Amino acid sequence: MSKKPYKLEARNLNAYYGGFHALKDINIAMEEKAVTAFIGPSGCGKSTFLRTLNRMNDYIDGFRVEGDILLDGRDIYNKDIRVDELRKEVGMVFQKPNPFPKTVFENVVYGLKIQGIKDKKVLAEAAESSLRKTALWEEVKDKMDKSALALSGGQQQRLCIARALAISPSVVLMDEPTSALDPISTAKIEELIYELKNDYTIVIVTHNMQQAGRVSDQTAFFYMGELVEYAKTKTMFTSPKHERTQNYITGRFG
């Protein structure tokens, strides 16, 4: 089997919040069209790292990065990279579903409208296609002009994923996408992640170890700002190399 090419790569990445050294010399390469999971205790740097992948930390006072993050081989922190262009490539889904207080339709096409697309037919097609990808179309096709806030939490989260997909990114970052959802909605999102990796590179932060096991191809374990271990998920959960990884995944931390 040929190895998939690397989509995202961090090289000697260091990140600081003022004087606090949040990420220490991270080196990691993530495969294209695969799911990479970040695990680790709170404050270990996994979310910080995820957010550096589409420069979500740029506006935090005192935050700075050193080192490179390469998307398709290009450094995303390079001066000639426009952040809005970057975010078209790298979409993001958050922990709590955060639909806008607008209709379902307006939510999905929001990014496209920002890009200046006005053609109603194009927008309608994009909305349907994104909602189908997130297996939400059948549930909301008759509620397109209803408020997105009237949807259930699980539906709202899938709507947010549809919104992220509508602008055709190649990478989707997910920061604990199911931690606010019930088991059934969680299962749907996990199914969805499994489907989406045919077309997208997915990076997911999760506190749910079993979820990392179920959905990801590779798992990275972070601790105190360091990348302790990065390996095939199967290996990580059956025979991790480092004792700290083992202690963490078996629940014997500290």
Added chain:
Amino acid sequence: MNHIDAELSGLKVKLMEMWDLVEYQLQSGRDAMVNADQELARKVVKLGKKVNNFDVKIDRMCENLLALYTPVAVDLRLVLATLKINANLERIGDTAEGISMYVQNRKEPYNPEMLEVTNAIPMFDEALAMFRDCRVAYKSNNTDQARAMLKRDKMLNKIYRKSDKIIADYLRNNPDSIEEGLAILAIIKKLERVGDQITNIAEEIIFYQDAKVVKHKSKKKNKDNGDKE
């Protein structure tokens, strides 16, 4: 101690209890055979029920652990290894019972000459020693000691392989002892299986400790060579 540690150590304790019981069965099976002790033989057979109860209990504990604690890494390997060690212990207990069943109906000890030429007693003693050492290896997480089982099993296999010819030769000269000869042959065959089962247990200890799969290794190598030829 956290919750899952308590469960896992409870599982280990249960497995050790079963181990002790089966060791007693095997040792008593030997003594009963050597001394034609019918009483002891009956006791070994009777204990089978108790071993079966342990078998069921340990399986149930593993099932609960998997369902409720979703163990991973070393914990998962411990549960999987325990499931298999449990099954092998139960089989070894069955063997001790099987040997005792032969003894139950015997009035006098087996012909010492036949035991001598077949090496049945040293074989039994080595199987018992392996069983004991394997228990120590499990308890002390000693994979070197577990690995030694894989080599020691070869001695049992050697005795087993020679046994049919030895017994056939013996019976040719002593046709009156046919029944006895067949019984000893059957016992030797059972002991050879015990060696295999101890080896299986040793492999599980290595898997649990080192996350290495050692079983079917030599076979695979032979096959690979065979493919090349």
